[in-house]
Amino acid sequence: MSNVEQSFLRLVGIMDELREKCPWDRKQTIDTLRHLTIEETYELTDAITEQDWSGIREELGDLMLHLVFYAKIGSEQSKFTLQEVLDGVCDKLIQRHPHIYGDVQVADEEEVKQNWEKLKLKSGKTSVLSGVPKSLPALVKAIRLQEKSKQVGFEWENKGQVWEKVEEELAELKQAEASGDPGLIEDEMGDVFFSLVNYARFLSVDAENALERTNKKFIHRFTEMERLIREEGLIMHEMTLTELDAYWNQVKKNR
DSSP states (O other): OOHHHHHHHHHHHHHHHHHHHOHHHHHOOHHHHHHHHHHHHHHHHHHHHTTOHHHHHHHHHHHHHHHHHHHHHHHHTTSOOHHHHHHHHHHHHHHTOHHHHSSOOOSSHHHHHHHHHHHHHHTTOSOTTTTSOTTSOHHHHHHHHHHHHHTTTOOOSSHHHHHHHHHHHHHHHHHHHHHTOHHHHHHHHHHHHHHHHHHHHHTTOOHHHHHHHHHHHHHHHHHHHHHHHHHTTOOGGGSOHHHHHHHHHHHHHHO
């Protein structure tokens, strides 16, 4: 038995023991774990954005615990076993990689993705979009919807066409603004965001990660501006926008 196998079985054993002996672990259900799992997933994405490999390792461990926890509860409810979970994903990977485990030939990663979507449709999926979770945050969902539709040929030919679409949507947003119709404005704003996500894909930019980097940059600069203002004995909400902007530009220069 390899060290990895021993470590995994150790985790399974600890989970069994905690489920039996710990009042908190014994009380948990799939519903009470759900929000905790979401939190752990976001902590992992934070670590990835920061390229914090130590944090990534720790958060992967936390997520692994949650996966084993769900499998334990599934077994207790006679719904499925951990072995069925593992066998299921192994079988799926083999089935959906016929270029590795069969005689299918592929030219590149795009053909791999296209074959993946075709195989999912053959397995009973009614839409290529059905695999996109409804509860995904809107920006991430937009990325996944576009990636999915691309695999069946619903895709722009070049980034120039996509930018023309961005400009078209911006013009429609301005028209909606002029109309004063809140619902129409919101619709057109959504179209602008969606088209910008599309443009980001054509630039090979992860729109979600790009926005998060900007969020982090804004937080850093704003809190640094607050610190400078506080050190000079000033009160932020009593200052003019021009005065605040001067501090903001000072922080930007200092990075």
